[in-house]
Amino acid sequence: MKMTCKKLYKHSVFLLTAAILFFSSCQKDPEPAPPVGEFENAVFVVNEGNFTAGNASLTYYNYNTGEVSQQVFYRINGAPLGDVANSITFDENSIYVVVNNSHVVYKIDAVTGKYQAKTTGLTSPRHLLKIDNQRALISDLYEKNLTLINTENMEIISRVPLGRTSENLLNYGNKVFATNWSAFQQDKLNNMVMVIDTNNIQMVDSIQVGIEPNSMVLDKDNYLWVLCSGGFLNEELPSLWKIDPDNKNVLLHMEFPDINSSPNSLDINKTGDTLYYLNKNIYRMAVSTDQLPDNYFIRAGGNDSFYTLGVSPESHIYVTDANDYTRNGVVNRYNPNGVLVQKFETGIVPGDIGFMY
Numbered sequence: 001m002k003m004t005c006k007k008l009y010k011h012s013v014f015l016l017t018a019a020i021l022f023f024s025s026c027q028k029d030p031e032p033a034p035p036v037g038e039f040e041n042a043v044f045v046v047n048e049g050n051f052t053a054g055n056a057s058l059t060y061y062n063y064n065t066g067e068v069s070q071q072v073f074y075r076i077n078g079a080p081l082g083d084v085a086n087s088i089t090f091d092e093n094s095i096y097v098v099v100n101n102s103h104v105v106y107k108i109d110a111v112t113g114k115y116q117a118k119t120t121g122l123t124s125p126r127h128l129l130k131i132d133n134q135r136a137l138i139s140d141l142y143e144k145n146l147t148l149i150n151t152e153n154m155e156i157i158s159r160v161p162l163g164r165t166s167e168n169l170l171n172y173g174n175k176v177f178a179t180n181w182s183a184f185q186q187d188k189l190n191n192m193v194m195v196i197d198t199n200n201i202q203m204v205d206s207i208q209v210g211i212e213p214n215s216m217v218l219d220k221d222n223y224l225w226v227l228c229s230g231g232f233l234n235e236e237l238p239s240l241w242k243i244d245p246d247n248k249n250v251l252l253h254m255e256f257p258d259i260n261s262s263p264n265s266l267d268i269n270k271t272g273d274t275l276y277y278l279n280k281n282i283y284r285m286a287v288s289t290d291q292l293p294d295n296y297f298i299r300a301g302g303n304d305s306f307y308t309l310g311v312s313p314e315s316h317i318y319v320t321d322a323n324d325y326t327r328n329g330v331v332n333r334y335n336p337n338g339v340l341v342q343k344f345e346t347g348i349v350p351g352d353i354g355f356m357y
Helices: 005-026 072-077
Strands: 042-047 057-062 085-090 094-099 104-109 115-119 125-130 135-140 145-150 155-161 169-172 175-179 192-197 202-208 213-218 224-228 239-243 250-255 264-268 274-279 281-286 306-311 317-321 328-334 340-348 350-356
Touching: 042 085, 042 340, 057 072, 057 085, 057 340, 072 104, 085 125, 085 350, 094 125, 104 125, 125 169, 135 175, 155 202, 169 213, 175 213, 192 213, 213 264, 224 264, 264 306, 274 306, 281 306, 306 350, 317 350, 328 350, 340 350
Parallel strands: none
Antiparallel strands: 042 057, 042 350, 085 094, 094 104, 104 115, 125 135, 135 145, 145 155, 169 175, 175 192, 192 202, 213 224, 224 239, 239 250, 264 274, 274 281, 306 317, 317 328, 328 340
């Protein structure tokens, strides 16, 4: 039987439509994304993204239900987070996200995630620390000063000269401690913790520690612990320091045996009696001891690339895995006994972890 072009066309369309319907019926419907905009039991992961790619993002994880939402800043506000997000901070009403290579700090609503305001005019911001109800300090990778801002409108109030660059910030009474992590564009060793008086917003003292102090915490007795990697070029042995923040005296100085190691991400549990840090694997130690642990607490798997660590209020350990730094990473959540509870996907290069509960 001869088939005309018109009939052939109709016949082909019918077969194509039938094929599409058949294959569509065989495919599983995509699972709906968890709702965003009502943050509860919130753990946030700041995904740095790739340098200059502008693909930083924010992952929201509900620790109670296990639900995960990706790209929450973009999905709620309709705009990308920016280039190299670095850290996250909270107060009662707002969330502050520091986006390093976009030179900006965003303030968003703590309940809805909606944009409220931002601070611009920054060079290379790293961390934000609230010092009272209306003010905060921002550290900077390149500038030798801190930036004081009004957190109501996010406008800059003043600069606080340090003579060095700054990284982590920690409150203690009327003092703020700031680590000098990077030696970039400074002619001094990056081995200091600077002390800022929050009454007059001036640097008043400094404490010498090891090269490249990357993280610090306060324990249950209000002693300051500072972890130093030893330098990008392994200039010296990595070290852990215990300091009295009242008189600035060094109480304990412990050196890691391997100069090629690079411990980072020092954190502490809610009761303030146990330290945790990364050194390829996860380590923990009591604040009462004067020796570094010989054995790891949680071992990284053969394909794991542990990047950052955070300890939740209920002493669960969250550790990010950056994979190959080009595709989405993951977070492993362990209970206080070191048993894996859940593994969930993040964005590219998951970094800082924040607990908002």
